Amino acid sequence: MKRIYKINITFILLMTISTLFVSCEYGDTNNDITRPDESVVPINAIMPIMQTQSHRNITAGLARLAGIVTQQWIGADAQQVGYTSYVINETDSDNFWDTGLYVGALRDCVQIINKIEGSNGINTRGIAKIYLAANLGLATNVWGDIPFSEAFQGEDNLFPVYDTQESIYETIFRVLDEAIADLNAEDTGGGIQGSLVSLSNDQWVKVANALKARYYLQLTKVDPQAASNALSVLPNAMDSNSDQAVFGWEENQNAGNPLALFGLGRPETMIVDPRFETIMDGDPRKSKYMILVEGSNLFYQEGNDDLFWGRLGSPGLLMSYWEQKFIEAEALERTAQDGTTALAEAVTANMEYLGIPAPQIALYVSELELGGSLEGDLQTIINEKYKALYGVAPVEVWNDFKRTDYPNLVPASDGVNGFNPSGIVPRRLLYPISERISNANSYAEAIARQGGHLLDNGTWAFE
Secondary structure: OOOOOOOOHHHHHHHHHHHHOOOOOOOOOOOOOOOOOHHHOOHHHHHHHHHHHHHHHHHOHHHHHHHHHOOOEEEOOOHHHHHHOOOOOOOOOHHHHHHHHHHHHHHHHHHHHHHOOOOOOHHHHHHHHHHHHHHHHHHHHHHOOEEOOOOOOHHHOOOOOEEOHHHHHHHHHHHHHHHHHHHHOOOOOOOOOOOOOOOOHHHHHHHHHHHHHHHHHOOOOOOOOHHHHHHHHHHHOOOOHHHOOEEOOOOOOOOOOHHHHHHHHOOOOEEEOHHHHHHOOOOOOHHHHOEEEOOOEEEOOOOOOOOHHHOOOOOEEOOOHHHHHHHHHHHHHHOOOOOHHHHHHHHHHHHHHHOOOHHHHHHHHHOOOOOOOHHHHHHHHHHHHHHHOOOOOHHHHHHHHHHHOOOOOOOOOOOOEOOEOOOOOOOOOOOOHHHHHHOHHHHHHHHHHHOOOOOOOOOOOOO
């Protein structure tokens, strides 16, 4: 049975700082005294911080916004009410861009990769490249063009250009190929260092191929070979739920699952959308997703273990096996093959992970049907995927909607505003205000190249 290492990341960070802290004189301008000198921080100290922030990115702020615009959650108070009406401005994404990615997980990935030369630590570098690809995917899914090729150069380049979304996808595939090569290589340093996710090298390779399939399929609107490309890597991807890269959040408010922490820290500001409740009627997973409190609101987090994705200790998945099987089902249908078995396996894997009893799984799966028109089958697959990715990958739900128009979401009745003048379900987020102020020329070039800077502007892959 695979072990999931749980660790208090706050403790790691404090210990790292206390042991590696480099003093800063008053004359040291723009030095962050809360961070140790990066040149002396060992890889096994960076890796857990990078992984923690990466898994936080998947289910924290960006995920909440994606879950609201795709109508799995709805705002009941505070900022979340505005988000439900698509009032999402350039300050709302600032923290996700800075702390989550460019001063967080992306930078840490690049730092690990740059520290490793030769074969000493090469397997660890492979894992960092997997997480780099996943974080790049998240960023370009949300914003389109993003800085990367000129980013992370410090004072050597304070104004990095934005790479096109098309080139970012090319980078993702290249980095994942490099990750696979690194993980298949002999590591003279003794193997993987500092990882909080316990997988073998072979399992990490499977995860890398699963991610390749995800990003290939995301290109269905711009690449006629997208489905075939996804199918080509799936034989080397995950074989079951046991191959998933699972991050163990702690059962406390210092290092708990971000979705649960938000429910505890901002109670009753974001609840389950009644439209999603209706979709889940008759589904055995409904009681795992939501609970009715005081005859009014449907909560996704209520301080108990009944709600699978609302617990402090709810696992974080880099990518689920059931998402991979949904990808397979869709790719088969798009290449004039039968995706019925893959669809059944996707739903089964999800329900088994949630702890749904086998007889209920069998009954539900027996009623799934494909074999009609391509469009009808795609709708069935994406609708089932919409339910199965709840709580674990909300941004992927948003990506599916942007490229397939499924599930059928009715835009918010009050969703017309200056950020979203057409009133449609948003297609992207605005770049953060920090970029407009500190990287103005590159920011302006990216906006001009993409044809605008509003929530209803599409991006290259999701036009």
